Amino acid sequence: MKTICPIDSQFADVISALLKPPSPLEVQEYFDQLKSTRQCRGLKVQQNGEYGKGVYADLDFEEGDLVLKDQMLVGAQHSLNKIDCLVCSFCFRFIGSIELQIGRKFYLQDLGVSTNNDWDKQTFQHIPEDCCQIDSSDSEDNSMAEDGGNMGECASSSSKDKIPLPKEAVESLMNGALVLPNSKQFPLPAVTSCLGGCREAYYCSKLCAEADWDLFHSLLCTGERSKSLCKEALSKFTQHANETNDIFLLAAKAISFTILKYRKLKAIHLEEQGKYAIANVLDNCDLSLLLEAWKPVSMGYKRRWWDCIALPDDVDCHDEAAFRMQIKELAFTSLQLLKAAIFDKECESLFSLEIYGHIIGMFELNNLDLVVASPVEDYFLYIDDLPYSEKKEAEEVTRPVLDALGDDYSVCCQGTAFFPLQSCMNHSCHPNAKAFKREEDRDGQATIIALRPICKGEEVTISYIDEDLPFEERQALLADYGFRCRCPKCLEEGP
């Protein structure tokens, strides 16, 4: 495949240093340190001869035990899901109030966002600030599937026979004038605005707003305090990602994270060296600092996106080369838009197509579905369960709202995320653990639970697919991850 990105050849040495697989010792040290920051007892990450890294039990687990709660390195809510759920842009907790969640969704639907797929940030900038109850004060697909748990079902009309709420009712829900019965039993954190002044990212607390700003958002914000080179270019990049593949948004976060970390490390380094060194090192990339900043990404298993993506059913195998070239060109277009928005001379190698392709490939091969259950669903289930007379009284107010929502009352927060420790877990069609959100897991962290007793020393495996599917279908789905499964179940069922 021909080269289309000049940075690939200009920075070939730096790129190969960035993409060099970490040594077993580096892996061990990195994950030992990471484990100390997670709810994770008795696990170790080890190089597994056949499949790269794997996660092993370091003590015995019982069925149902929590094996791991992993924080994401990067994650994003799916674009269209942003209409349904207002969540913290950093930890993905639902925010605002039950009324705001519902009112905002109707408001955006009225603007035609979901009906004509006409998604863009402008739509969100039209939300009147006083309708949003914004508290800016100091107050507090190819992804592996995550089970959301069984949230039950609530009687509601189907999407087809939704009865729209009057405009005034929508406004009252948004500005707090209409308080739904018993909604106070489902309190949500107040909405905190973005530190950069954009009206696209919202948070559950100042802590999350600051963490997001420091790690990613200061470069990717379109507000007046953004550190991006060109906000217009940033908007174009986001629009392109929303229209093509929102995994590009995650790749932008990974690059932004590395640049910001590099700048911090460089500032510390310069301070340590003393002022006289500044003239010599300014604008020169310090490779050891770049490698340090890149380390969290370097640890993920990765291949180039256009090489590892499985050939879709509707593409003839004779057209495979053309298909892969198309994917590569799509990534290049996205990368050029990102480069115009957040380019950094010292980190130029990060804007090579080779690096961009590997970051996207890493997400394709490792990401887990991001799922957070909706408090709006909980609220309507609660009303449904009230004693008859209380329920009847409450439903005089809630029934029109539920009728307007239709089946949409239960939409949960959905997205995709890369979890450093969970992503080291290999697949089995007879897994001993699974990603499963319990009642108390109300944010974007990944929760891994033991499906059966796991003995010390045993590998912890999850299933990347529905393991109850027939053998051939399982293998076809696993082709997306670049391997044929040879677990005991597949060896028994295979030809």
Ligand SMILES: C[S@@+](CC[C@H](N)C(=O)[O-])C[C@H]1O[C@@H](n2cnc3c(N)ncnc32)[C@H](O)[C@@H]1O
């Ligand atoms: C999510 S990562 C798992 C961790 C990975 N082994 C590593 O080194 O980081 C997924 C990749 O691991 C490998 N893998 C996972 N389970 C496997 C299995 N049962 N058989 C063969 N390869 C597997 C495949 O290369 C797959 O694309």
